[in-house]
Amino acid sequence: MLAILIYRSRICAKSLSFNIDKLVSSASRINKKQGITGVLMFDGTYFLQILEGGAENVDQLYAKIKMDRRHHHIVELMRDYAPRRSFPGNGMAVYDMRSVRSANDLMRELVAIGISRDERMFGFIRAFVSGQWKEKAGRIEETNRWLLTPGRTVPLLSADNSGIYPPCKFALQPIVSPSQNRICSFEALIRSPDGGTPQYYFSSIPENKIHEADIYSKIYAFELASKIGLGDEKISINLLPMSLVDVPGAVDILLGQIRRCNLSPEQVIIEVTEDEVISRFDAFSSEIKRLRSEGFGLAIDDFGAGFAGLSLLTKFQPGSLKIDKCIVENVHADGVKQAVVQAIISCCNDLSISIVAEGVEKTEEWEWLNAAGIKYFQGFLFARPSLNGIPEIRWPVINDNSI
Ligand code: C2E
Ligand code: MN
Numbered sequence: 001m002l003a004i005l006i007y008r009s010r011i012c013a014k015s016l017s018f019n020i021d022k023l024v025s026s027a028s029r030i031n032k033k034q035g036i037t038g039v040l041m042f043d044g045t046y047f048l049q050i051l052e053g054g055a056e057n058v059d060q061l062y063a064k065i066k067m068d069r070r071h072h073h074i075v076e077l078m079r080d081y082a083p084r085r086s087f088p089g090n091g092m093a094v095y096d097m098r099s100v101r102s103a104n105d106l107m108r109e110l111v112a113i114g115i116s117r118d119e120r121m122f123g124f125i126r127a128f129v130s131g132q133w134k135e136k137a138g139r140i141e142e143t144n145r146w147l148l149t150p151g152r153t154v155p156l157l158s159a160d161n162s163g164i165y166p167p168c169k170f171a172l173q174p175i176v177s178p179s180q181n182r183i184c185s186f187e188a189l190i191r192s193p194d195g196g197t198p199q200y201y202f203s204s205i206p207e208n209k210i211h212e213a214d215i216y217s218k219i220y221a222f223e224l225a226s227k228i229g230l231g232d233e234k235i236s237i238n239l240l241p242m243s244l245v246d247v248p249g250a251v252d253i254l255l256g257q258i259r260r261c262n263l264s265p266e267q268v269i270i271e272v273t274e275d276e277v278i279s280r281f282d283a284f285s286s287e288i289k290r291l292r293s294e295g296f297g298l299a300i301d302d303f304g305a306g307f308a309g310l311s312l313l314t315k316f317q318p319g320s321l322k323i324d325k326c327i328v329e330n331v332h333a334d335g336v337k338q339a340v341v342q343a344i345i346s347c348c349n350d351l352s353i354s355i356v357a358e359g360v361e362k363t364e365e366w367e368w369l370n371a372a373g374i375k376y377f378q379g380f381l382f383a384r385p386s387l388n389g390i391p392e393i394r395w396p397v398i399n400d401n402s403i
């Protein structure tokens, strides 16, 4: 199968003096053997390369390219398949953009050397030549600029909820604003009495009791929040949307729990996903209105994970939206994810919704998202969930040795 791969990368400061022609002549020998054709463009700082060839060969070459230390910030922009080559028989065409006058000139030249028109491919070339993508692209620095260092640690509490039906515990994971060195919220994640996952906890409950358990369990989350003592931080809880609909007086039960723990609804954010189908949307919608009128904050959880998507957002607009881990993972190296995140940011800016990036594990992911304008983060990079207490948080600080 014929595969096409487009990536962009940035030259490392140390390789600035390299000779592009020399690089290409050695590479093209290998490419020819592998049957890889395409184009390489360089604008003095960035490369754009289109590779086409047998899918396996392209993958192997791309793996090698990613290991090449002469460039970094390698972002995959497109991976596609086609019935025929766009660069038939031309090997690797090379353009130093500093001597190309305009995008149109280059397009004409490419067409003149027999390159077949592919709208998407030409779109990437045009965008690269115009340089406009740079305004939107989140920038990440050369590696090792940031270190993550432990901050204050709060000793674990030893709350024991065993023996109360339905027995459960909560783990807290902070949602942080690294630029302000501030914790915004603690997300309460349900655990079985022995610390098991939410899935394990809910699997121990009869199906017809799940919504009830979901609502009633929250007393332990609020107790924990009350014990650790919330300052400006909030407590975020997860609810299945239908728990709000199916449990009679759900909002009042939550209000009662909150009052008992000396908290106020303004300190509570309710996270919902479309994890289970919202079968009675009108009823759900009136509970949402009620929650807002009592002062609760709302968040759409797992945005982009398949269930919680644009359609849920058109139905109600929460104060915050949490981008799912599946989009966050390796966003720094994936142009498709970057375009999706840019669209989410633009949409949330228009609607004045704040964004939390979830499941952030790598410094590069945070750096890219931070540069793109996201302010709030949750993930193992900063802190893991901690049973019955607050975990140690690692804050990014500039690594002096990197400068
Ligand atoms: P969620 O609300 O999206 O919660 C975040 C999940 O991602 C948590 O898993 C957390 O441990 C995990 N996580 C956080 N940072 C990272 C990271 O950097 N890498 C990775 N790989 N994972 C990370 P957990 O605690 O297993 O919860 C899973 C899901 O269970 C939650 O996803 C939420 O949808 C659901 N859940 C948790 N508590 C409750 C609850 O009280 N009620 C209901 N209905 N659902 C709950
Ligand atoms: Mn959540």
Ligand code: MN
Binding pocket: 301, 302, 322, 324, 358
């Ligand atoms: Mn989530």
